[in-house]
Amino acid sequence: MAENKNGIAPNPPLVLVERKGAVAWLVLNRPDAANALSRALVAALRAELAALAGHADLTAVVLAGAGDKTFSAGADLKERLGMTLDETRAFLDELGALVQAIEDFPRPVVAAISGAALGGGLEIALACDVRLADESASMALSEVRLGIIPGAGGTQRLARLCGIALAKELILTGRRIDAATALKLGLVSKVVAKPDLRAAVASLCSELAAAGPLALAAAKRAIDKGFGRPLGEALAIERACYETILTSEDRNEGLRAFAEKRPPRYRGK
Numbered sequence: 001m002a003e004n005k006n007g008i009a010p011n012p013p014l015v016l017v018e019r020k021g022a023v024a025w026l027v028l029n030r031p032d033a034a035n036a037l038s039r040a041l042v043a044a045l046r047a048e049l050a051a052l053a054g055h056a057d058l059t060a061v062v063l064a065g066a067g068d069k070t071f072s073a074g075a076d077l078k079e080r081l082g083m084t085l086d087e088t089r090a091f092l093d094e095l096g097a098l099v100q101a102i103e104d105f106p107r108p109v110v111a112a113i114s115g116a117a118l119g120g121g122l123e124i125a126l127a128c129d130v131r132l133a134d135e136s137a138s139m140a141l142s143e144v145r146l147g148i149i150p151g152a153g154g155t156q157r158l159a160r161l162c163g164i165a166l167a168k169e170l171i172l173t174g175r176r177i178d179a180a181t182a183l184k185l186g187l188v189s190k191v192v193a194k195p196d197l198r199a200a201v202a203s204l205c206s207e208l209a210a211a212g213p214l215a216l217a218a219a220k221r222a223i224d225k226g227f228g229r230p231l232g233e234a235l236a237i238e239r240a241c242y243e244t245i246l247t248s249e250d251r252n253e254g255l256r257a258f259a260e261k262r263p264p265r266y267r268g269k
């Protein structure tokens, strides 16, 4: 890296932002520290997501890890060692807010998992809408081995994804599973060869690009907010989400394009 005029190399950004057409890749960029989630990295990722949330032309966000060995090793355990209890509580709140921002992000968020996704790293991936992995991926909620428990939604989201019995087995043992096992358990929806992960994610995102962006946001919200509720309540939530797009230009454009036998041109309005 080039040095500045004081002869000091500037710090590289903690999150690399790569815009590829209508898709934004956010790459956790601490490869020498296994992309561990320091306070600064969590803050940077939250800031990037907040900045992207207003982009009407965005189809999807992809979260990935820099380097070729880790998605993220979870909380920065070296930083944690020097934290007071109150600082640790504040960190848990910040990490929780990041994970919530991923879940609430008004577009699909895709986790591209290469290498290890451990602890908070896996919890971030669990909050994403779709998880794709390559054959090098491995994952664990290994917190109990450190004498703690998953603190960013892992106990709840893993149980919702793959059932309470498997979640208990994985969380109480802290066992690390490989990509093929993760696929079998439904933790990831696809596993590809390591060199093919980016292409697989790009292909998924191009399918998402066929959708109206407001429809993506409303469908995601309907599924997330309705899940686990009694059916009547969940259906009312679906209807409320539908209502938000009923008066949109995109909805009219979709109908017109169908009638005119042409591809729709959605504007996210």
Ligand code: COA
Residues within 6 Å of the ligand: 032, 033, 034, 036, 069, 070, 072, 073, 074, 075, 076, 077, 078, 079, 116, 118, 119, 120, 142, 143, 146
């Ligand atoms: N926090 C802080 N630093 C971490 C870290 C974490 N969670 N995980 C890894 N690192 C650091 C290592 O200490 C090492 O730094 P060093 O070169 O200064 O010693 C560097 O990242 C690379 O890790 P290393 O273990 O040498 O790489 P690896 O490829 O052999 O293994 C992991 C990578 C992620 C599998 C392994 O580091 C690991 O198991 N980390 C612990 C993860 C964990 O328990 N997370 C749960 C958090 S609740």
